[in-house]
Amino acid sequence: xxxxxxxxxxxxxxxxxxxxxxxxxxxxxxxxxxxxxxxxxxxxxxxxxxxxxxxxxxxxxxxxxxxxxxxxxxxxxxxxxxxxxxxxxxxxxxxxxxxxxxxxxxxxxxxxxxxxxxxxxxxxxxxxxxxxxxxxxxxxxxxxxxxxxxxxxxxxxxxxxxxxxxxxxxxxxxxxxxxxxxxxxxxxxxxxxxxxxxxxxxxxxxxxxxxxxxxxxxxxxxxxxxxxxxxxxxxxxxxxxxxxxxxxxxxxxxxxxxxxxxxxxxxxxxxxxxxxxxxxxxxxxxxxxxxxxxxxxxxxxxxxxxxxxxxxxxxxxxxxxxxxxxxxxxxxxxxxxxxxxx
Amino acid sequence: xxxxxxxxxxxxxxxxxxxxxxxxxxxxxxxxxxxxxxxxxxxxxxxxxxxxxxxxxxxxxxxxxxxxxxxxxxxxxxxxxxxxxxxxxxxxxxxxxxxxxxxxxxxxxxxxxxxxxxxxxxxxxxxxxxxxxxxxxxxxxxxxxxxxxxxxxxxxxxxxxxxxxxxxxxxxxxxxxxxxxxxxxxxxxxxxxxxxxxxxxxxxxxxxxxxxxxxxxxxxxxxxxxxxxxxxxxxxxxxxxxxxxxxxxxxxxxxxxxxxxxxxxxxxxxxxxxxxxxxxxxxxxxxxxxxxxxxxxxxxxxxxxxxxxxxxxxxxxxxxxxxxxxxxxxxxxxxxxxxxxxxxxxxxxxxxxxxxxxx
Numbered sequence: 001x002x003x004x005x006x007x008x009x010x011x012x013x014x015x016x017x018x019x020x021x022x023x024x025x026x027x028x029x030x031x032x033x034x035x036x037x038x039x040x041x042x043x044x045x046x047x048x049x050x051x052x053x054x055x056x057x058x059x060x061x062x063x064x065x066x067x068x069x070x071x072x073x074x075x076x077x078x079x080x081x082x083x084x085x086x087x088x089x090x091x092x093x094x095x096x097x098x099x100x101x102x103x104x105x106x107x108x109x110x111x112x113x114x115x116x117x118x119x120x121x122x123x124x125x126x127x128x129x130x131x132x133x134x135x136x137x138x139x140x141x142x143x144x145x146x147x148x149x150x151x152x153x154x155x156x157x158x159x160x161x162x163x164x165x166x167x168x169x170x171x172x173x174x175x176x177x178x179x180x181x182x183x184x185x186x187x188x189x190x191x192x193x194x195x196x197x198x199x200x201x202x203x204x205x206x207x208x209x210x211x212x213x214x215x216x217x218x219x220x221x222x223x224x225x226x227x228x229x230x231x232x233x234x235x236x237x238x239x240x241x242x243x244x245x246x247x248x249x250x251x252x253x254x255x256x257x258x259x260x261x262x263x264x265x266x267x268x269x270x271x272x273x274x275x276x277x278x279x280x281x282x283x284x285x286x287x288x289x290x291x292x293x294x295x296x297x298x299x300x301x302x303x304x305x306x307x308x309x310x311x312x313x314x315x316x317x318x319x320x321x322x323x324x325x326x327x328x329x330x331x332x333x334x335x336x337x338x339x340x341x342x
Numbered sequence: 343x344x345x346x347x348x349x350x351x352x353x354x355x356x357x358x359x360x361x362x363x364x365x366x367x368x369x370x371x372x373x374x375x376x377x378x379x380x381x382x383x384x385x386x387x388x389x390x391x392x393x394x395x396x397x398x399x400x401x402x403x404x405x406x407x408x409x410x411x412x413x414x415x416x417x418x419x420x421x422x423x424x425x426x427x428x429x430x431x432x433x434x435x436x437x438x439x440x441x442x443x444x445x446x447x448x449x450x451x452x453x454x455x456x457x458x459x460x461x462x463x464x465x466x467x468x469x470x471x472x473x474x475x476x477x478x479x480x481x482x483x484x485x486x487x488x489x490x491x492x493x494x495x496x497x498x499x500x501x502x503x504x505x506x507x508x509x510x511x512x513x514x515x516x517x518x519x520x521x522x523x524x525x526x527x528x529x530x531x532x533x534x535x536x537x538x539x540x541x542x543x544x545x546x547x548x549x550x551x552x553x554x555x556x557x558x559x560x561x562x563x564x565x566x567x568x569x570x571x572x573x574x575x576x577x578x579x580x581x582x583x584x585x586x587x588x589x590x591x592x593x594x595x596x597x598x599x600x601x602x603x604x605x606x607x608x609x610x611x612x613x614x615x616x617x618x619x620x621x622x623x624x625x626x627x628x629x630x631x632x633x634x635x636x637x638x639x640x641x642x643x644x645x646x647x648x649x650x651x652x653x654x655x656x657x658x659x660x661x662x663x664x665x666x667x668x669x670x671x672x673x674x675x676x677x678x679x680x681x682x683x684x685x686x687x688x689x690x691x692x693x694x695x696x697x698x699x700x701x
Contacts, residue, residue, distance in 0.1 A: 110592065112592055
């Protein structure tokens with residue numbers, strides 16, 4: 001795949017599909033419709049690498065993350081983590097898997113239990129998995145973690161509401177790293193934060209990855225945030241993957257018209273180029289996932305769509321070494337003034 | 343760098359929002375502070391050597407300040423601290439405590455000093471009936487010459503008992519039903535909640551009267567009737583509290599850590615939903631007292647000659663124009679007691695809300 005090393009992937013997502021029933025009628029009709037939030041998504045994540053997943057809100061990125069974590073049960077498909085299919089595991093086996101997989105939530109206010117001190121919050125994974133030794137030893141390691149994430153270890157007995165959003169996110173990060181898991185799913189970890197704090201938290205995540213050797217699935221709606229941290233980037237639209245590749249290749253020369261539109265909307269630092277460069281403006285809103293368009297899901301808004309696109313869904317094909325794109329008319333589109341140095 | 347770390351958050355915050363300054367400025371600033379106050383020293387930091395940690399940034403600068411010892415804090419001690427600052431709630435709590443002490447100790451001193459609440463004094467030939475309030479009889483005497491204060495005090499035993507026991511019964515039932523509905527969901531939720539709706543659709547007092555007519559009179563049946571019929575509202579409050587707590591990311595976070603269902607309920611859902619029940623139950627005590635009074639007023643509750651606030655009002659109402667104390671005194675007792683429980687409930691609601699500032 002995109003990663004050229006021979007390393008075994010840590011996580012393989014194969015044809016992941018998640019449908020939610022839509023209740024209709026007073027008594028919940030039996031012929032309920034389905035929203036297909038995630039439809040036939042496949043990708044791999046390699047150890048110690050970051051896989052960025054971008055897309056607009058409602059495209060199924062968080063659902064993908066939750067399915068991998070088995071917070072939601074996938075409708076179809078496999079999620080192979082460390083050789084086990086997470087989608088099929090029983091409760092007990094799941095617990096063992098979850099020791100090595102942690103989740104960082106988007107909302108730093110809702111993701112910490114307001115009735116627990118941050119010491120209790122961060123040590124909870126250790127308590128659940130009965131690791132980390134005695135109580136005193138756990139307190140020591142929590143203090144160390146607090147220091148590592150840039151918080152004052154003396155605040156171990158305080159409650160979450162005494163901290164700011166950025167600090168709370170750091171607490172969530174410390175909790176995710178408590179057992180030094182192999183994979184952390186970061187579900188828009190910075191989108192609820194101020195821009196100045198975003199950079200700090202991203203740097204923290206980057207540094208922790210180096211120190212702990214963790215892999216990230218980094219979910220975001222902000223291309224520039226993902227660019228900052230990812231090794232590989234995938235673009236999602238209406239439950240489908242559109243394109244994925246090594247981040248350099250994706251940011252400098254996207255093949256998919258959707259990616260091209262997204263990237264052309266990102267302002268470039270050079271004002272001369274910014275003024276004159278070509279921008280692709282998409283018309284309309286994404287269609288409802290209850291009734292997704294036939295064929296390519298993007299064809300209703302695609303500037304280059306043809307009859308073919310309406311009839312059949314384009315397969316994911318390798319357009320360049322390590323660069324995959326699901327489009328019948330894939331062609332490179334260099335982004336002028338891209339901040340990526342090739 | 344090492345200087346910077348040693349600075350306690352408090353000091354840094356005292357000057358300005360250090361967090362937003364650039365690193366260089368931060369360092370300079372921190373050094374200044376360090377020089378001025380070497381006294382306060384943080385616990386020893388882990389060794390510097392592990393790896394270079396510039397990536398951490400520092401978010402120590404702005405932490406909400408609370409002036410108390412960090413080591414002894416628990417949720418309930420925090421709540422108590424906040425409750426103490428609420429004067430009305432403390433007033434309510436003190437009043438309830440006062441009534442409880444008086445009611446419990448009544449046998450020891452009331453009959454001796456104020457007079458027997460039930461039996462009519464036959465040792466004297468003087469006309470003791472319907473005396474206005476005086477030093478001997480602070481609340482006056484009733485139609486049969488019994489001391490009204492003495493009867494009010496003995497009536498408080500009934501009221502408090504009904505309030506506490508009936509609320510205990512309805513709270514236990516309500517918690518079980520609410521938890522079942524929220525936990526199992528689906529058909530159970532529908533059955534339990536529709537049942538609750540049916541209960542709530544009946545006029546409450548009428549329902550209690552009918553139940554007493556079936557069970558027969560007597561004070562223990564009053565507990566049971568009020569208690570059993572009180573569960574639907576508690577169940578609804580608890581169910582919706584669980585539902586709203588269940589939606590929180592920290593419950594998902596616990597699940598993603600591999601926490602068991604029991605742990606999730608005990609550590610995450612219950613502590614966050616129980617506050618509303620504590621508040622609701624406290625207020626419910628007042629409601630139960632009122633219901634008992636209404637029943638006794640209607641002659642369904644406590645049987646004469648035993649005193650109850652409701653029956654005393656009933657006895658006194660025909661003398662409202664001439665001897666108003668017969669009705670006003672037990673009425674005031676009901677009013678103040680119910681008010682005290684309501685004030686305490688209000689205070690508890692604020693105190694148990696962790697997001698309330700310690701202002």
